[in-house]
Amino acid sequence: MWDDALKENGQRWKRFCAPFRSVQEGSVMLVTFRCPTVDEGVRTMDPVILEGLEDDVFWNFSKLCAFRSESSYNNPELECIGRKILPKLKGSPLAAKTLGRMLSMDLQTSHWNSILESELWELSQEETDILPALRLSFMYLSFHLKQCFSFCAVYPKDYKFEKVSLAEIWRAEGFVHPQGGAAILSTSLQYFEDLVARSFFQCVGTRYVIHDLMHDMAQKVSEHDCFILRNKSDFDKVPQSVRHLHVLPSSDFDDSSMLRLCKYTKLRTLICPNYFEKTGIVMGHWCTKLPSIRVISCAFIDELPDSIGNWKHIRYLEISRACTLKRIPSTFCWLYNMQILYSPKLVSTTKLAKFNITWF
Structure with missing residues (x-):
């Protein structure tokens, strides 16, 4: 448990505990933590301090x-x-x-x-x-593995990675280089396996996670390149040099908030897994103000703006929720570096609609 669970004057913790107030007598909740403030906020008995191995x-x-x-x-x-x-x-x-x-x-x-x-x-x-x-x-990692792993700091703690999806994004970011006659995606997947072999990722079922301490280390080495926006107040902490940005779901964010991202002109990655836009106006501004974008992921959009043709460097576009695109502008054809357009259910009058993953 992390100290952010005690924000809002402890209301998050109280909401979490609410369903457990009617449990059977003798039930116990075990809380593990590394932040002393968590201990002060939730404990009902003295903590057990775990020492290192003998x-x-x-x-x-x-x-x-x-x-x-x-x-x-x-x-x-x-x-x-x-x-x-x-x-x-x-x-x-x-x-x-x-x-x-x-x-x-x-x-x-x-x-x-x-x-x-x-x-x-x-x-x-x-x-x-x-x-x-x-x-x-x-x-001691090779340069290409350093790039790939430090990029993962743009994802929050406990994020469950899908190997192929992350390998595709690494490829789109330009972190992967051809090796002999091997397909570049195969090389990217090998990078992932190399990091797993060195314990930078841990397998959990069919997905992978990064240990909390490893994530802390990734954030430390990429503090000027990667940032996670959790609420509006975080805008004051974003470094101007940021290249990879993740906007977490929050009621704080609206269209005006998302327009503030336009000032981070070095952005290459923008991940907004819960952002819905029907008009394409905000994305239209991004297309004009953020010319270096290579990877973008958003939840839903009904209309791609005409200015999308400005994203000459974009290689990966993901729309994570089912949506019906009213149209795909002709300027989409200007995206000559595009590698992957992904949507679980993309409905349009164009031929692009037939594919979940489309290679250009």
Whole structure:
């Protein structure tokens, strides 16, 4: 549970608890949190503080992550270096798993020593802060994987990613480069699998999530490029250099709010999963003022504006809700970089209407 659940003078928390007031006697609600303010706002008993794993257990787990086996690879020199790294991980299984995957990529003492001696460990941090360990694992990624993962900071915590959909967006953003004769989407999917193998994503059923601490780290490394708008007051916090923007569902946002996005002229990505527009007026302004857009996702629109032809760089357009487009303007043909037009139910008089996903 995060501290934003206690906003509105605790009304969100009270609304959440309302259905549980008539439960059977003896029922218990277990709340896990990392923010002390949550403890102060919801507890009815003293909290149980979870410490990191004990040294012996933690070493056995870390060794398994680094060597992929229960043995220590019969290399006392690597084991010595590994034990020196151990205290820096604060007993966190997530840190051990992530850093262990990175260590396992190269079982040379020079590689392990470079990690041990990294200046990132010297960053100012709280006693239980493991972000330097996660930041270090990020720094050792190849450039293209850094781009792909840091972009994910534009999505909120606990967002459930679909592998193919995210791979298509990475491709549209220009993060993916051809490798030999492989199809570029196949390369993008391989990027995703590479990040899964390094524990940057975790599989949950048929989708994937990013651990909260990993998400914190992604936000830290992309703080000038990615931003999530939760309400109107967040407009004052958006960096002018922002390139990727996600507008979360909120009753705060109306057409005038959405027009304020026009001042962020470097935007390449605009995700508005709950925004409905019937006239196309707001999008018409976006098309004029935001010339660098490559990816846009909105919930519903009845009419594409004539000015959509200005989006020469757009590659991915998603309309996530079923809608009936009154028309597709002739200027749509000017979008010569368009790769994907997606809608679960697009009804129009044009041939584009026949496809859920259309490749140009």
